[in-house]
Amino acid sequence: MEETICITREEGVAVITLNRPQVYNAFNNQMSQELLKALRDVARDSGVRCVVLTGAGKAFCSGQDLGDRSDPNIENFSLGDSVRGRYNPLIRAIVEMEKPVLGAVNGVAAGAGCSLALACDLRIVSDRARFIEAFVRVGLAPDSGSSYFLPKLVGLGRAMELAITGREVSAQEAVQIGLANRLVPHERFWEETLAWARQLAEGPTRAIGLIKRALYKGADAALKEVLEYEAYMQELAGRTRDFREGVSAFMEKRRPRFQGE
Known part of the structure; x- marks a missing residue:
């Protein structure tokens, strides 16, 4: 216990x-x-x-x-x-x-x-x-x-x-x-x-995790390395359900309902 x-x-x-x-x-x-x-x-x-x-x-x-x-x-x-x-x-x-x-x-x-x-x-x-x-x-x-x-x-x-x-x-x-x-x-x-x-x-949990990774990387790495890492993080974020929901919500002019996936 x-x-x-x-x-x-x-x-x-x-x-x-x-x-x-x-x-x-x-x-x-x-x-x-x-x-x-x-x-x-x-x-x-x-x-x-x-x-x-x-x-x-x-x-x-x-x-x-x-x-x-x-x-x-x-x-x-x-x-x-x-x-x-x-x-x-x-x-x-x-x-x-x-x-x-x-x-x-x-x-x-x-x-x-x-x-x-x-x-x-x-x-x-x-x-x-x-x-x-x-x-x-x-x-x-x-x-x-x-x-x-x-x-x-x-x-x-x-x-x-x-x-x-x-x-x-x-x-x-x-x-x-x-x-x-x-x-x-x-x-x-x-x-x-x-x-x-x-x-x-209620936020896009997967994206927040990627944000943490990107900012810690950016705090210590050279610009060239950071730019490539950002592209990699964005590739991962773009495959999430929350990204699709965020785009749909924007187009439909409503608040997004993120699921953390």
């Missing part, structure tokens, strides 16, 4: 909730394993067309649980092996999922929790949310994708500042500098999150 992760599915939306509120949803070994399983399960579920990732209680995720002693190999602990084995697969599962992943940041997102939020395709934040690149506070370098996502979202200069100082970024500033997409009052946070998630779930 899952204990540290909760999953609900409704109207094409899967909500994955980090569920260790007593420690602000800090990662231990069990939660890392259960979250990876949850991400892989919803990726395979054809009925899920949007994934929401959030935290229980007051926090989104406060990063690694520094007090965790559940790892049987704690005496021979390697931080590098932990990042490779526990965190990197989570980030890849989000990025490679060919469905939109909406990070619903309800409170503090710090350290690996901040990285987890940045790996999501979109971020909606409560006015109580905070982002902290907390690695430097304990004498560590960024991991779990922060050194990849942070400069792409806010630029190298701002990313350097946030990573070196470890200062807190408010929800308002997060939207201003590009760390987050939408800011809503905490009282309406879940209502607004689900409304956006349902809207995303």
Whole structure:
């Protein structure tokens, strides 16, 4: 039975909730394993067309649980092996999922929790949310994708500042500098999150998956390679039922009814 992760599915939306509120949803070994399983399960579920990732209680995720002693190999602990084995697969599962992943940041997102939020395709934040690149506070370098996502979202200069100082970024500033997409009052946070998630779930899911692949390719490749990759992605998109539906809806001057196929 899952204990540290909760999953609900409704109207094409899967909500994955980090569920260790007593420690602000800090990662231990069990939660890392259960979250990876949850991400892989919803990726395979054809009925899920949007994934929401959030935290229980007051926090989104406060990063690694520094007090965790559940790892049987704690005496021979390697931080590098932990990042490779526990965190990197989570980030890849989000990025490679060919469905939109909406990070619903309800409170503090710090350290690996901040990285987890940045790996999501979109971020909606409560006015109580905070982002902290907390690695430097304990004498560590960024991991779990922060050194990849942070400069792409806010630029190298701002990313350097946030990573070196470890200062807190408010929800308002997060939207201003590009760390987050939408800011809503905490009282309406879940209502607004689900409304956006349902809207995303009604979209052309296959096309959204191809968009994710194309943008990640475009972020790092040369123009010639990107142009060819775009042609390849467009070939795949043009064979989907949703493309045919989109063209029909345009011609008939109606709203498209995408099926995610």
